[in-house]
Amino acid sequence: MITHSFSIKRYFSLLFVLLFLFSGAQKKFTIVLDAGHGGSDIGTNRRYEDLGTVREKDITLSIVLKLGRMLEKNKDYKVIYTRKIDEFPSLTERTTLANRSKADLFLSVHVNASPSSSTSTQGTETFVQGPNQNKKNLEVAKAENDVIYLDEKDREMFASYDPRSPESLIALKIQQSKYLESSLLIGSLVEENFAGRDKRNSRGIKQADLHVLRMNAMPSVLIETGFVNNYAEARYLASDRGQTDIAESIYDAILKYKDRMDRNGGIQAKPAEPVKPVEKELKNDFRILLMSSPVKYASGDPALKGLNYVLPIKENGLYKYYYSVTNLASVRDNNLKTARDAGFRNATAISFIPNQKLGVGYYTIEVANTDQKLSSNSFMLNTLKDVTRVKENGKFLYTYGKFASLEDAVKAQKVLDDKGIKNTVIQKNYR
Numbered sequence: 274m275i276t277h278s279f280s281i282k283r284y285f286s287l288l289f290v291l292l293f294l295f296s297g298a299q300k301k302f303t304i305v306l307d308a309g310h311g312g313s314d315i316g317t318n319r320r321y322e323d324l325g326t327v328r329e330k331d332i333t334l335s336i337v338l339k340l341g342r343m344l345e346k347n348k349d350y351k352v353i354y355t356r357k358i359d360e361f362p363s364l365t366e367r368t369t370l371a372n373r374s375k376a377d378l379f380l381s382v383h384v385n386a387s388p389s390s391s392t393s394t395q396g397t398e399t400f401v402q403g404p405n406q407n408k409k410n411l412e413v414a415k416a417e418n419d420v421i422y423l424d425e426k427d428r429e430m431f432a433s434y435d436p437r438s439p440e441s442l443i444a445l446k447i448q449q450s451k452y453l454e455s456s457l458l459i460g461s462l463v464e465e466n467f468a469g470r471d472k473r474n475s476r477g478i479k480q481a482d483l484h485v486l487r488m489n490a491m492p493s494v495l496i497e498t499g500f501v502n503n504y505a506e507a508r509y510l511a512s513d514r515g516q517t518d519i520a521e522s523i524y525d526a527i528l529k530y531k532d533r534m535d536r537n538g539g540i541q542a543k544p545a546e547p548v549k550p551v552e553k554e555l556k557n558d559f560r561i562l563l564m565s566s567p568v569k570y571a572s573g574d575p576a577l578k579g580l581n582y583v584l585p586i587k588e589n590g591l592y593k594y595y596y597s598v599t600n601l602a603s604v605r606d607n608n609l610k611t612a613r614d615a616g617f618r619n620a621t622a623i624s625f626i627p628n629q630k631l632g633v634g635y636y637t638i639e640v641a642n643t644d645q646k647l648s649s650n651s652f653m654l655n656t657l658k659d660v661t662r663v664k665e666n667g668k669f670l671y672t673y674g675k676f677a678s679l680e681d682a683v684k685a686q687k688v689l690d691d692k693g694i695k696n697t698v699i700q701k702n703y704r
C-alpha cells in the first residue's frame with residue numbers, strides 16, 4: 274500500500290515536471306500591434322458632411338484594439354500594443370518596444386490617402402521592408418547583440434556563437450532574409466483575406482523604405498487599410514462593421530501564418546502541401562519609370578496621379594519620374610500594374626544595379642530652380658555650405674554635393690529633407 278502510494282506520488286510528480294516542461298516549451302506567439310499615428314499626429318484625414326472628420330489615428334486604434342481582443346482570447350498569443358490610447362509613441366519607441374519584447378511578428382496598421390481632396394482610387398496594400406534595408410536590420414540585430422535572433426536550426430549550425438565572428442554575421446544574414454520571406458507571407462495572407470473575405474480591391478504587396486519596418490528585428494508589415502479620401506472607403510473605415518471586417522481578416526491571416534510556421538517548422542522547411550515557392554531576391558533593383566518631362570513636379574502634385582514614393586532624377590535637362598523600388602519580381606510587376614492603373618500607360622520597369630558607382634560623371638542634388646537669384650541669407654544658402662549656382666534658360670539652378678552612387682545621393686537627400694530643405698531633385702551629371 275505504502276509502496277503503491279509512493280509510486281503514485283512519483284507518477285504525479287513526474288507528470289507535473291512534464292507538464293511544466295511542456296508549458297514552458299509552448300512559448301506564446303508574441304505579436305506587436307502598432308496603431309499608426311496618435312496624439313498630436315492625427316495621420317491622414319478628411320472631413321465629410323455626414324461622417325464628420327474621419328481621422329487615421331482613430332481608425333487605426335480602433336482596428337488594433339478589436340484585433341488585439343480577438344488575439345487575447347486565444348491562449349496561443351501574447352499581444353503587445355505600441356499604444357492603447359490616443360497618444361503618440363515615436364517611431365523609435367515603437368520599434369525599440371518590438372525588439373526588446375523579442376516579438377515574433379510586428380503589424381503596423383494605417384490608413385491611406387492620395388494628395389487630392391477626393392479620389393476614385395480605393396483598396397488596401399501591405400508594405401514590407403524595401404530592398405536595401407537588410408543591412409539596416411543587420412545593424413539592429415548586431416546592436417542588440419543577442420543570440421535570441423537566431424532560431425534553433427541556425428544555432429545548431431553556428432553553435433559557438435560570437436556576435437563579432439564572421440560566421441555569426443552569416444547566420445544573422447540568413448535570419449534577415451527569413452524576416453523578408455516571412456513578412457511577404459503574412460502580407461500576402463492579409464491581402465488575400467481583404468480580397469477574398471471582404472471583397473475589397475487589393476493593391477497587393479509593396480516594398481518601401483519605412484522606418485517602422487526598417488528598424489525591426491522580426492518579420493514586419495505595414496497594412497494600409499483603405500483610402501480616407503475615397504468617400505465609400507472612408508465610410509467603411511469609420512464604421513464598426515468595416516473595422517471589425519478588417520480586424521477579422523488580419524486575425525485570420527495571423528492564424529494561418531502561425532499555422533504555416535508551426536507545421537513547417539518555419540518558412541525554410543519543405544511545405545507539406547504545394548504553396549507558392551519563396552521568392553528569391555533579384556540581383557538588380559527595379560524602379561518604374563512613369564514619365565520624362567521638362568517640368569518639375571513636387572511630390573503630391575496631381576500630375577503624379579496620387580502615387581507616393583516617386584523619385585525624380587534629372588538627366589540631360591529632363592525630369593524622369595521613378596515610382597517605388599524593389600528587388601522582387603512579383604513586387605516589380607505589381608508596381609508596374611499600379612502605375613499603369615493610375616494612368617501612366619507607357620510606364621516601364623527600369624533596372625538599377627545596386628550601389629553602382631558612376632565611372633564618369635556624378636550625382637548631385639538640385640536644391641532650387643528659381644527665376645530669381647536666392648538672397649545670400651535665404652534659409653537654404655544659410656543652411657547648406659558649398660552650393661553651386663548656374664544659370665540655364667533664364668533660370669537659376671542651385672546644386673549641392675557630389676555623389677558616386679544613386680543610393681548615396683538618396684541618403685543625402687533624406688538628410689536635406691530632415692533639415693527642412695524639401696522637394697529637391699537628384700541630378701545625374703555625365704561629366
Ligand SMILES: [Zn+2]
Binds near residue numbers: 309316317383384
Ligand atoms: Zn499612416
